[in-house]
Amino acid sequence: MTAYHCTVDTPLGPFSAVVDADGAVLASGWTPHADTLVPLIHPTLRPAALDVRSDLGDVTRAITAYHAGDLAAIDPIPVTQHSGPFLETAWEVLRKVPAGEPITYTEFASLSGRPAAIRGAASACARNAAALFVPCHRVLRVGGALGGFRWGLPVKRWLLSHEDSAR
Numbered sequence: 001m002t003a004y005h006c007t008v009d010t011p012l013g014p015f016s017a018v019v020d021a022d023g024a025v026l027a028s029g030w031t032p033h034a035d036t037l038v039p040l041i042h043p044t045l046r047p048a049a050l051d052v053r054s055d056l057g058d059v060t061r062a063i064t065a066y067h068a069g070d071l072a073a074i075d076p077i078p079v080t081q082h083s084g085p086f087l088e089t090a091w092e093v094l095r096k097v098p099a100g101e102p103i104t105y106t107e108f109a110s111l112s113g114r115p116a117a118i119r120g121a122a123s124a125c126a127r128n129a130a131a132l133f134v135p136c137h138r139v140l141r142v143g144g145a146l147g148g149f150r151w152g153l154p155v156k157r158w159l160l161s162h163e164d165s166a167r
Contacts, residue, residue, distance in 0.1 A: 003047035005034035006056045010067040012155050015132070017059050018050065024078040025059060027129040030151045040129035042082040066132065069166040071099035079130045089113060090124035097138045100167040102160060104142050126150070138163075 003026060007016045014032035018041070019025055026045055027037035034050060041047070058077060065073035081091055090112040097103055103111070109121035125136035131151060137159045141147045149156035 001047050002049040002051055004051050004053045004056060005037075006053050006060055007032050007034065008060055008063045010063065012067075012158055015063055015067075017056060017063065018047070019056055019059055020045070020047075020080060022078070023056070023058060024080040025130045025133045026080055028133060029131040030155055037129070042129075044082055045080060063132070067162075069162075071163055071166055074133050074135070077133050079133050081129055081134070083127065086112065086114060086117065086120055087124050087127060090121060091128060091130075091134050094124070094128070094134050094136055094138070097135060099135070099138070099163040102138045102140050104140055105147065106142060108139050122147070132159075135159075 001020065003018050003020055005016055005018045007014045012030050015028065015030050016032060016034045016037060017025055017028040018034055018037050027040045029037060031037065038046060038050060062073040062077050093108065093111045105118050105121045109115055109117045112121060114120060125139055126148065128134050128136045137149055137156045139147065146153050146156055
């Protein structure tokens with residue numbers, strides 16, 4: 001399978017997305033190097049080839065609109081990720097967490113159907129390949145500490161502030 005990628009300039013620096021032939025996001029994040037995103041894609045979805053495009057249509061428009069303040073622009077973009085049932089459910093739950101209303105890992109575990117699986121909830125965030133479109137940055141530690149984020153805490157802090165101020 002061939003996938004397509006594009007890099008967009010954002011206030012946080014370059015943001016790259018990798019999409020399948022149907023336009024579903026397979027991986028994304030704040031990097032100019034799409035090849036660093038490919039290992040994040042589940043092996044059953046990992047493309048054999050990666051072609052660059054100057055624009056990914058709806059995905060590119062959503063990235064630009066989100067960073068410009070349209071927080072809902074990312075919501076209708078399809079995402080494809082594979083894993084076990086808990087992680088797939090957790091990623092679906094993340095897509096429903098409203099912008100500007102972060103939750104704790106404890107709340108996230110509960111919403112995902114396994115209240116005791118706080119470490120599992122943290123793992124779902126860590127293993128999320130589709131940053132922004134599956135907004136794992138909206139999950140915080142109890143007490144409001146940021147926790148971790150693959151793309152760095154300054155990026156997570158900016159995203160949370162952006163969402164809070166754009167609501």
